[in-house]
Amino acid sequence: MFKKVVATVKENSKIAAGIYKMIIACGDADIRHFVPGQFADIAVPGHAELLLRRPISISAVNPDNNTAALIYQIQGKGTDIFSRLTPQTKIDAIMPVGRGFYLTAREKTVFLVGGGVGIAPLLSVTQKWPSKTYEAFLGYKGRDYAYCLDDFENACGKVIVTSDDGTLGEKGFVTDALGRRLIEAKPDIVLACGPVPMLRALKDILSPFGVPAQVSMEQRMCCGFGACATCVCGVDHGEGLEYKKVCIEGPVFDLFEVVL
Amino acid sequence: MAVDMKVTLCGKVLKNPVIAASGTFAFGQQHSWLIDVSRLGGIALKSLTPEKRVGNKPPRIAETASGIVNSVGLQNPGVDVFLEKMMKRVALFDTAIIANIAGRSIDDYVAVIQKLNETSIDFFELNISCPNVRMGGASFGTDEGMARDCVMAAKAVSKKPMIVKLTPAAGDIVRIARAAESAGADALSLINTIPAMAVDAKTKRPILGNVTGGLSGPCIKPVALKMVYDVSRAVSVPVIGIGGIMTGEDAAEFMLCGATAVMAGTANLVDPEAPLRIIDELTAYAKTMNIDNITALTGALEV
Numbered sequence A: 001m002f003k004k005v006v007a008t009v010k011e012n013s014k015i016a017a018g019i020y021k022m023i024i025a026c027g028d029a030d031i032r033h034f035v036p037g038q039f040a041d042i043a044v045p046g047h048a049e050l051l052l053r054r055p056i057s058i059s060a061v062n063p064d065n066n067t068a069a070l071i072y073q074i075q076g077k078g079t080d081i082f083s084r085l086t087p088q089t090k091i092d093a094i095m096p097v098g099r100g101f102y103l104t105a106r107e108k109t110v111f112l113v114g115g116g117v118g119i120a121p122l123l124s125v126t127q128k129w130p131s132k133t134y135e136a137f138l139g140y141k142g143r144d145y146a147y148c149l150d151d152f153e154n155a156c157g158k159v160i161v162t163s164d165d166g167t168l169g170e171k172g173f174v175t176d177a178l179g180r181r182l183i184e185a186k187p188d189i190v191l192a193c194g195p196v197p198m199l200r201a202l203k204d205i206l207s208p209f210g211v212p213a214q215v216s217m218e219q220r221m222c223c224g225f226g227a228c229a230t231c232v233c234g235v236d237h238g239e240g241l242e243y244k245k246v247c248i249e250g251p252v253f254d255l256f257e258v259v260l
Numbered sequence B: 001m002a003v004d005m006k007v008t009l010c011g012k013v014l015k016n017p018v019i020a021a022s023g024t025f026a027f028g029q030q031h032s033w034l035i036d037v038s039r040l041g042g043i044a045l046k047s048l049t050p051e052k053r054v055g056n057k058p059p060r061i062a063e064t065a066s067g068i069v070n071s072v073g074l075q076n077p078g079v080d081v082f083l084e085k086m087m088k089r090v091a092l093f094d095t096a097i098i099a100n101i102a103g104r105s106i107d108d109y110v111a112v113i114q115k116l117n118e119t120s121i122d123f124f125e126l127n128i129s130c131p132n133v134r135m136g137g138a139s140f141g142t143d144e145g146m147a148r149d150c151v152m153a154a155k156a157v158s159k160k161p162m163i164v165k166l167t168p169a170a171g172d173i174v175r176i177a178r179a180a181e182s183a184g185a186d187a188l189s190l191i192n193t194i195p196a197m198a199v200d201a202k203t204k205r206p207i208l209g210n211v212t213g214g215l216s217g218p219c220i221k222p223v224a225l226k227m228v229y230d231v232s233r234a235v236s237v238p239v240i241g242i243g244g245i246m247t248g249e250d251a252a253e254f255m256l257c258g259a260t261a262v263m264a265g266t267a268n269l270v271d272p273e274a275p276l277r278i279i280d281e282l283t284a285y286a287k288t289m290n291i292d293n294i295t296a297l298t299g300a301l302e303v
Helices: A077-083 A116-128 A149-155 A174-184 A196-209 B079-091 B106-116 B138-142 B144-157 B173-182 B218-234 B248-256 B266-270 B274-288
Strands: A003-016 A019-025 A039-042 A054-062 A067-073 A090-097 A109-115 A133-140 A158-163 A189-193 A213-216 A232-236 A241-245 A252-254 B007-009 B012-014 B018-020 B042-044 B061-064 B067-070 B096-101 B123-127 B162-165 B187-190 B194-197 B212-216 B239-242 B261-264
Touching: A003 A077, A019 A077, A039 A067, A054 A077, A054 A090, A054 A116, A067 A077, A067 A116, A109 A116, A109 A174, A109 A196, A116 A133, A116 A149, A116 A189, A133 A149, A133 A174, A149 A158, A158 A174, A174 A196, A189 A196, A196 A213, B018 B274, B067 B218, B067 B266, B079 B106, B096 B106, B106 B123, B106 B144, B123 B144, B138 B144, B144 B162, B144 B173, B173 B187, B173 B218, B187 B218, B212 B218, B218 B239, B218 B248, B239 B248, B248 B261, B248 B274, B261 B266, B261 B274, B266 B274
Parallel strands: A109 A133, A109 A189, A133 A158, A189 A213, B018 B042, B018 B261, B042 B096, B096 B123, B123 B162, B162 B187, B187 B239, B239 B261
Antiparallel strands: A003 A019, A003 A090, A019 A067, A039 A054, A039 A090, A054 A067, A213 A252, A232 A241, B007 B012, B061 B067, B067 B212, B194 B212
16 A cells, blocks of 8 residues: 655666656655556655646665665656755655556466656566566667666566667567567567557557557546546446546556557 | 634534545545544535536646646546445544535536435535536536526525535626525635646647646635635625645635635645645644634634
């Protein structure tokens, strides 16, 4: 269960163009039961005029020293302020929040598909379920935007990298690379996080193969703990459209039920 | 010196004047994971309609300077599912419970009230001011005649004190307040959010899926204070002040302007602990000001 905690910045550094990694000491948060896909909902310190917390995905946890790694992209004022936080800064966080990715014993081969900053939450999947066989399909804008590549190389049997400009790996969309691989090998499940156009393409590519997929959704968020019903996305279980809260009913949804 | 924080609203005693505003506290459950909800003076539940509402298309929230614009669109499970699945849990909170009621027609309001009359709910709050749905109440809140008809019909079937929630979009909120009072409103709460929008210049698109929404937060406090000041001097029923209350002093300001109690809204979403902090800060403020009974603040503005 999530808690409101005072966390402390331990490290905060740029790891790629516009992308930062912050290590925080998690205070009283319970990170032992962390599930990949969960996030921390962080108030912007010292800026009361920026009312809303920023939801930042947790890319890894270390229960031994009670720290979590947050990877985030500068999107606006709030995340720009985050990028300048120095070690020892206290931050007000509600964490860990959300229903994350879920793997059972049935899924043995897992394809991870990530785009841009959406690659970050996928890394902890390999940490949480180390006995699965993984292949990662990572799409970056270009070489300058790449991060965590070594981590994926270490954790996955195969890593296929694409970039928009061709400066890293194959030029083109990550979903096209996935499509070519699916002809050779079919996983038990796909776990994905990335921009909506990538998720749409993923849905189109997976449909004919009948491969199930879970996707982590992003939405403009207000409270981040389920009280306001603003951060919704459409879900259709076959009984008509419903809006589900991305914060506590997600952020991970079934790709074939969520409205993209 | 201990401060007596109790206030009386329509004959019912609240532990303190700080109430969670409707739509910012759901049905209390999420906040109860993080705070002791029973410490509040009261909680106003999310609007209930006769039928289930799926709500508006996302995005539903935009951050603006010291404020937020939302367009949830009264998403709620409908009064029947509320009664079946949520009322029992709500009744466990040891605080005043306010059921907020919304509808497209007078019949809708009447239907919801009749279904909730026999519950342990303490007050009804008639939402005639939601800016986010067509015929979602705001039309009742901006037209004197419609406001009167709606309040009268609701009062005729209600077995509980009736708070009427007013919109700042009314051309003259005092006229609507007087109409609601003459139709039998036992109290008035104001203000609901201010109709507003947020635009993304880079994409040339509105940020909200619904295009427009309602503005709340600290940026609306001065507007709300004036309306509370004007309305409380024009009516004799108690007024509940709402609008950007983030601190105990903000709450005190509304009481000075004539409010008997206050509702914190946006604050509950920014910080789940905010309502409790506001109570503590208001208590501390009263001590500093040598006030031993918080009710002494109501209308004590020195002009």
